[in-house]
Amino acid sequence: MESKRQRRLRLAAKWAAYSLMLLAAATLQTMPGLFTIGGAKPIFILPLCLAVALFEGEYAGALFGAVCGLLWDYTAGRTVGLLALGLLVLGFAASIIVRMFLQETPANFLLLVAGAALLLLSTDFLFFYAMRGYPNGLQRYCTVVLPTLIFTAVLSPLAFVGARAVHGRWGEN
């Protein structure tokens, strides 16, 4: 039987591990030159946010998503709260979708990340490129946005494995 103190320590260790993973993901995502092909770079924060939502449930996942989004807003130079709101909603929705319709497998997770990245990157492209009237929108979408999506999805199992390890070590039995 776990005491209250033990439980508090376990939860603190778990969220400290997730926080370190978030800092590592943000660092990898913004690391100059890392995995850059033709202007496209993989996103690491989004898969981590979804992986945590998957293992920790919709509410904890949504709140973690909001924190992930705040950090991403900062690194991407987006107005504060924009990506935070997006990841809050995506974290919540992803957890519900998996609980109701999907099994927690790396393959399903990869598809989920691809869908979420498509939604998020397309929305960002719409607001920060297409609606500003910049030229060659379709070309940019195909050469930068879609490769970014593919990179992100391909590398997303890393986040899944990491979050599963943390959840397995310090999660509820």
Place this chain on the structure above:
Amino acid sequence: MKDFFSTLKFKLLAGVAVLLAGMLAWAGANGRLSNAPQELLGALLTPFQRMAAAISGGVDDVWTKYTRIDEILAENQQLQEENASLRQRMVDYDAMKAENEAFKDLAQIQEENPQYEYASGFIIGRDPLEQFGGFTIDQGTLNGVQKNDVVVSDQGYLVGIVLEAGINSSKVITILSPSLNAAGVVSRTRDNGILTGSAQYAGQGLCTFTNLSRDTQATVGDEIITTGLGGVFPADILVGTIEELVPESSGKSMVAVIQPGQDIGSLKHVFVIVNRDYGQEE
């Protein structure tokens, strides 16, 4: 379903969402990009980014080699002839040389522009969502960096301005961005124009010099420099050279496509001009 929406957890989550929307509206209304909680997150992230940037040069090289594997295999065959100790000595030599060059560049820039003070900054972050070469440097308000401070390369070429200064890091918007405008002049002909980024050319690492008169005498290869008008940019900062001259879409003026003096996408180190008194009044 009704029970689901009336739970305390859901109400708390809705409260967080409303709070975020409020922060978004506040930031939009005040022309800010970030706020205190984000700056704290950013300050926590900066040491990690600084460490990663220090090793990113090596990672970048490995990745580039991987994507050019055929060329590299042939090159590798040739390189294997060199012995290990010589290579180690070359690495040491290169590191010392790069360090020496950076100091020499700084000394030269300072000699040419003694009226400016510089902060030396390494590029520690480039986010995938950044479309026009923007980046984060490891210098912030603690180092005297402020919003709108001008950023130049090691060789003194204009790179951009500080979009937002955090405690120990700052975001830089580059001359490839259409949001950045600077008054400039063609060095040889003294034709005035506006230096700005273009979504059409940013992917190729080029920017544009607009509002040139139809009968401009400027030609390919001419240097563009800043005029200092407007008070944000100091005068006589080198920008780059004209690569192509094309008529503006309405036909009333000419647009010069500029090859910046420094490749914005591969920059690893910059200088920030931290004193704001350029001797120019708006």
